[in-house]
Amino acid sequence: MSRILVKICGLSTDETMQAAVDAGADMVGLVFFPKSPRHVSLTDACRLADIARGQAEIVALTVDMDLAGLQRIAELVRPDMVQFHGSEPPEACAAAKVMLRTRVMKAIGVSERADLAKALPYLQVADRILFDAKPPQGSDVPGGHGVPFDWTILKDLDLPRPFMLSGGLDAGNVREAIEKSGATAVDVSSGVEREKGVKDSGLIRAFVAAVRGAGKRAEAVKEQSS
Numbered sequence: 001m002s003r004i005l006v007k008i009c010g011l012s013t014d015e016t017m018q019a020a021v022d023a024g025a026d027m028v029g030l031v032f033f034p035k036s037p038r039h040v041s042l043t044d045a046c047r048l049a050d051i052a053r054g055q056a057e058i059v060a061l062t063v064d065m066d067l068a069g070l071q072r073i074a075e076l077v078r079p080d081m082v083q084f085h086g087s088e089p090p091e092a093c094a095a096a097k098v099m100l101r102t103r104v105m106k107a108i109g110v111s112e113r114a115d116l117a118k119a120l121p122y123l124q125v126a127d128r129i130l131f132d133a134k135p136p137q138g139s140d141v142p143g144g145h146g147v148p149f150d151w152t153i154l155k156d157l158d159l160p161r162p163f164m165l166s167g168g169l170d171a172g173n174v175r176e177a178i179e180k181s182g183a184t185a186v187d188v189s190s191g192v193e194r195e196k197g198v199k200d201s202g203l204i205r206a207f208v209a210a211v212r213g214a215g216k217r218a219e220a221v222k223e224q225s226s
């Protein structure tokens, strides 16, 4: 198994951004969605992105944002990737990708196996698919609720694009999630927070260490059985 990618999402302070970078996170996420407790202003986002630039990939998370808003983020924050976490159709993702010249990740809400097919229309445009738990009913924030889904439905998924797993992950369950889903990339927000929207540097370090441990264990199991 190759190295498992880790994304820490919803960073909003210099200290926790630095902690994520120092812990070895591969990707760091900035949330541009005012209804989220992790929303960051453009000014803060520019400063936070500069802490990570060149050390971790900067991901701009947006929800059904118009092209003008996306363009402002692209120009000022200069993310490596845009995460579309709303109900953006494939054509909108494609238009944004061309205009912004960034890589694109499309989030798909999952609660049962049948939901996986919703990724199919995005395979031509998305560089990566993110399978996340569906939000609780009635919520107007489509992610970041710390809710998991049945990871086993991803096992042996044959997709021509890499995928990332999120939803309710934390340092205590991420190894099991990786083993059950076969994911080679994981994303966390609530699971590295001491309270809603407040990241904790110690929890970030513990999460990254747990993922690295899971990767090593998978290697060892593979070696033993070959």
Ligand SMILES: O=C(O)c1ccccc1N[C@@H]1O[C@H](COP(=O)(O)O)[C@@H](O)[C@H]1O
Residues within 6 Å of the ligand: 009, 010, 029, 031, 033, 036, 037, 038, 061, 063, 085, 130, 132, 141, 142, 143, 144, 145, 146, 147, 166, 167, 168, 169, 187, 188, 189, 190, 191
């Ligand atoms: O984190 C948010 O506030 C958020 C807001 C709107 C859309 C997505 C959001 N976060 C993403 O949700 C998943 C799961 O997060 P959690 O670990 O269960 O809290 C993750 O991919 C975040 O990028």
